[in-house]
Amino acid sequence: MIEPVNTRLGLDGKIAVVTSGTHGLGLAIASKLCDNGAHVILTTSDEDNVDLERAKTVLAGKPGSVTVTKLDIHDEHSVRLLLDRVKEERGQLDVFVHHAVSPDLTPLLNIVEPLAKALVDGGRVVIAGYTVTPVHGVIRTLALEMAWYKVAVNAVVTTVVDNGPMNIDPDLVDRLAIKSPSGRVTLPQDIANAVSLLCTDEAAWIQGQVITVDGGLELLERWGETR
Numbered sequence: 001m002i003e004p005v006n007t008r009l010g011l012d013g014k015i016a017v018v019t020s021g022t023h024g025l026g027l028a029i030a031s032k033l034c035d036n037g038a039h040v041i042l043t044t045s046d047e048d049n050v051d052l053e054r055a056k057t058v059l060a061g062k063p064g065s066v067t068v069t070k071l072d073i074h075d076e077h078s079v080r081l082l083l084d085r086v087k088e089e090r091g092q093l094d095v096f097v098h099h100a101v102s103p104d105l106t107p108l109l110n111i112v113e114p115l116a117k118a119l120v121d122g123g124r125v126v127i128a129g130y131t132v133t134p135v136h137g138v139i140r141t142l143a144l145e146m147a148w149y150k151v152a153v154n155a156v157v158t159t160v161v162d163n164g165p166m167n168i169d170p171d172l173v174d175r176l177a178i179k180s181p182s183g184r185v186t187l188p189q190d191i192a193n194a195v196s197l198l199c200t201d202e203a204a205w206i207q208g209q210v211i212t213v214d215g216g217l218e219l220l221e222r223w224g225e226t227r
Contacts (some may be wrong), residue, residue: 011198012037012063015086016095016199019043019073022055025161026099027126028188030055032196034064038095041084041086043071073107080111083118093118096197102127105138112142116149124199128157128191131218135210143208153205156184156194157209159217182215190215 016033021042030040035169042055052068059066071082078158086093096115097106105127108115115125125142127135137154143153160176162185165175177185197203212218 009036009196011196013084014038014094015041015090015092017041017043017086017093018097018099019071020045020099020101021097022051022204024099024163025188025191026097027058028192029097029099029128029195030066031062032189032192033097033199034062034066036196037051037063039065039067039090040104041082042066042068043073043082045070045072048144048201049221062164074103074104075109076110079107082113083111083114087118092120092173094120094123096123096125097195098125098127100127100133100135100223103133105133105135108138109141111138112130112145116146119146119149119207121149121150122201122204123149123151125151125153126195126198128195129155129157130161131159131212133157139208139210147207152191152198152205152207153182154198154206154208156191156198157168157210157212157216158191159212160214161186161188161191163188180215180217181219181220184215185217186214 011033016038018026018030018040021030030042033040072078115171135157139153139155146153162173173185177196194211198206
């Protein structure tokens, strides 16, 4: 008899913070982490009850669990208080995912020490966003600083995401899908899968990388080729 393959990623019991986690890529990432048994702390910067209720519905009944807290990532004091509270209430922090809804990543540079100290040995920091977000310089700085604390820092980016009926420009998504070597545009779940893989024990030696998840679309643009 063939034994079923265990597809879990070994994230059971991990404590993760996902900023701006009630919508978009943040919610997809939170959902994937919850699927793999992590407890996810979603942060939201506004009082959008529609996003919040939708997030609770999406995440209900998963192997992991979720709590929601309000946070302005640009408020350094509030971020420090959140990190302290997580350590006090949960005993540890394993993963910090920053859903980059703004191109301004300087707030992350202001919390290097408290973030590194909140994360246990082997902790992970992942920035998730779009290729237009200036992640390379920030990733290099964070990775060098946090390596001393045995924390791995990476980023996952994409050119465009297919959000289904919520697409701002459906025609653009269709054109890019035809152009893509893989035949479709990136889905939020594709980003979530890559982020989750970076949080596994096996990915511990990946440090300071910006990983583009787009099914090969960028390869065509880089080399001036058409499909």
